[in-house]
Amino acid sequence: MKPLLIGIAGGSASGKTTIAQCLKEEFEQTRSVVIIREDDYYKDQSEKTMAERVKTNYDHPFAFDHALMIEQIDALLAGQAIEKPVYDFVQHTRSTLTEVVEPCDVVVLEGLFVLEEPELRKRLNIKVYVDTDADIRFIRRLMRDVEERGRTLQSVVNQYTETVRVMHEQFIEPSKRYADVIIPEGGSNVVAIDLLKTKISSIISPNML
């Protein structure tokens, strides 16, 4: 049977990863669940210098290799294993490592453009948008990028004001209209996450997979 494909979109640092992880933990006792992060499909920039890489607009769809992502999603939906890229946020390019993902029952796709990109959207069985206020997202992003992604406070502020905020308003926020479920306040919304789990359980009853 075809795997169930769940898409989780939302702004940067809205809580997409937390919700994807909650779903994985809930269902992996009985089902094989994999999380595919759109971030891993950022284009390879190994031919560029670091100075050039820093200038990329990482919040525009052109920054991603969506063709490869769609090809690999289709392979998973066809019950095949994939060897997916792994992204290195510190080096701003694809890592030299890849990761093998085995065929599974449930695929959770999480990323900025999962609802915006029509070819991804049309494949989704459940479409989720994580709707977290911009001030909270900015604070989280600042802390995360400094602690985990090797950034300075000033670089995070510059990137946010020059590209992240503008692209969010142009591409990400409007994609909310395509969602089946909108989760306010991201990963801390226990009731909304429970409702989502109940819906998924009803779909992945033994007859459906």
Ligand code: CTP
């Ligand atoms: N990004 C970056 N530098 C790169 C590549 C990406 O700063 N070399 C940033 C982009 O600006 C984009 C963000 O990474 O806004 C995408 O990741 P984000 O959605 O913030 O992280 P997730 O963990 O996928 O989501 P969440 O925080 O909602 O769990």
